[in-house]
Amino acid sequence: MLxxxxxxxxxxxxxxxxxDLFASDYDVVARYQGGNNAGHTVIxxxxxxxxxxxxxGILSDTAVNVMGNGMVIDVEHLTKExxxxxxxxxxxxxxxxxxxxxxxxxxxxxxxxxCLEEDRLGDAxxxxxxxxxxxxxxxxxxKKAIRMGDLFDKEALxxxxxxxxxxxxxxxxxxxGHEPVSADEMYDWLMTYAEPFVPYVCDTTxxxxxxxxxxxxxxxEAQLGxxxxxxxxxxxxxxxxxxxxxxxxxxxxxxNLHLDEVIGIMKAYSTCVGEGPFTAEMFGDEAxxxxxxxxxxxxxxxxPRRVGGFDVVASKxxxxxxxxxxxxxxxxxxxxxxxxxxxxxxxxxxxxIVHDFPIGVxxxxxxPVYEYxxxxxxxxxxxxxxxxxxxxxxxxxxxxxxxxxxxxxxxxVGAERDAYVRMx
Numbered sequence: 228m229l230x231x232x233x234x235x236x237x238x239x240x241x242x243x244x245x246x247d248l249f250a251s252d253y254d255v256v257a258r259y260q261g262g263n264n265a266g267h268t269v270i271x272x273x274x275x276x277x278x279x280x281x282x283x284g285i286l287s288d289t290a291v292n293v294m295g296n297g298m299v300i301d302v303e304h305l306t307k308e309x310x311x312x313x314x315x316x317x318x319x320x321x322x323x324x325x326x327x328x329x330x331x332x333x334x335x336x337x338x339x340x341x342c343l344e345e346d347r348l349g350d351a352x353x354x355x356x357x358x359x360x361x362x363x364x365x366x367x368x369x370k371k372a373i374r375m376g377d378l379f380d381k382e383a384l385x386x387x388x389x390x391x392x393x394x395x396x397x398x399x400x401x402x403x404g405h406e407p408v409s410a411d412e413m414y415d416w417l418m419t420y421a422e423p424f425v426p427y428v429c430d431t432t433x434x435x436x437x438x439x440x441x442x443x444x445x446x447x448e449a450q451l452g453x454x455x456x457x458x459x460x461x462x463x464x465x466x467x468x469x470x471x472x473x474x475x476x477x478x479x480x481x482x483n484l485h486l487d488e489v490i491g492i493m494k495a496y497s498t499c500v501g502e503g504p505f506t507a508e509m510f511g512d513e514a515x516x517x518x519x520x521x522x523x524x525x526x527x528x529x530x531p532r533r534v535g536g537f538d539v540v541a542s543k544x545x546x547x548x549x550x551x552x553x554x555x556x557x558x559x560x561x562x563x564x565x566x567x568x569x570x571x572x573x574x575x576x577x578x579x580i581v582h583d584f585p586i587g588v589x590x591x592x593x594x595p596v597y598e599y600x601x602x603x604x605x606x607x608x609x610x611x612x613x614x615x616x617x618x619x620x621x622x623x624x625x626x627x628x629x630x631x632x633x634x635x636x637x638x639x640v641g642a643e644r645d646a647y648v649r650m651x
Contacts, residue, residue: 243267
């Protein structure tokens with residue numbers, strides 16, 4: 228079984244929590260895109276963990292975890308992330324973590340350039356996490372990146388690094404007027420933070436194909452959601468990589484394999500971190516009440532998330548482009564305080580009511596059309612079976628299924644691993 232776990236909306240849907248839940252059923256969990264610019268918060272019997280780079284399956288006692296070629300890896304951050312979880316008793320070794328030799332290293336100058344550009348843009352900034360993601364993906368496609376496999380030959384690495392740094396300084400020093408980057412310092416940084424990971428580096432294409440040949444179950448884990456995809460998202464307010472399920476086998480290292488299942492993760496309401504159009508956004512006391520109820524603060528950045536009611540237009544689109552075969556609905560319990568549940572059922576674009584997700588200028592102009600459904604007004608955090616859920620909660624779930632055109636298979640009613648209901 229090859230399964231991809233993906234976000235339907237803007238990210239922050241609760242993918243890490245669901246991957247942690249399902250990981251025991253899979254032999255391999257593979258991250259296939261992104262860097263440490265987003266986080267997955269997982270709470271289980273081992274504690275509370277915030278994972279930015281490591282696949283969420285690292286918390287499983289049995290799963291082997293893969294960081295695929297589609298990722299960009301800040302090895303300094305990875306070092307700290309591994310220390311944080313090993314300090315809590317989680318084992319991380321070359322036996323349960325494998326890093327693609329084709330994965331690109333996010334260098335200090337990538338983070339520097341990210342910050343310099345956001346500062347230059349001022350009020351027009353994209354809302355970057357300032358962790359170097361767009362600059363490092365740019366270098367990947369410019370064919371001027373350092374990959375994990377380059378660590379195998381130190382002399383060749385030095386020769387490759389020097390002209391790259393010289394080229395990079397054309398922008399750092401001559402463009403932004405910042406102090407030049409030192410090639411020697413970059414090499415020393417690589418030896419300090421990247422070289423220790425050499426035992427973890429391998430050809431994930433060979434490894435994952437062998438696991439598939441043996442009939443092992445493989446889960447592909449995404450970061451962010453469909454609306455942050457570089458092609459299909461709210462461009463240019465997107466990530467720099469493909470967050471779409473169809474990219475999972477490619478970014479993990481096995482473009483020859485095909486997915487059997489796509490589990491789309493969506494919240495029972497809408498949240499968004501960063502800049503860009505967010506049509507369903509609520510403001511004032513109504514928004515603050517929802518934000519506090521859901522604890523909506525970014526796992527990677529700590530920034531307050533923008534919040535709104537469930538967005539039918541965006542969720543229907545996200546479900547379509549992800550090719551979701553089923554939905555996992557998270558944080559339904561958060562809505563228990565509401566007498567009426569807000570739902571954005573359409574967009575108003577220059578007076579025209581639209582039900583299909585627009586792009587470009589039309590999306591920037593879009594205003595929400597809200598309706599309100601009856602709330603369920605009770606604590607559902609102890610519900611573990613479909614019949615435990617109150618009638619209005621079931622009606623809300625059925626409404627979402629009808630609107631997005633996909634069945635809800637799982638409903639999360641709390642942050643803990645076992646706090647969920649399987650609907651069928």
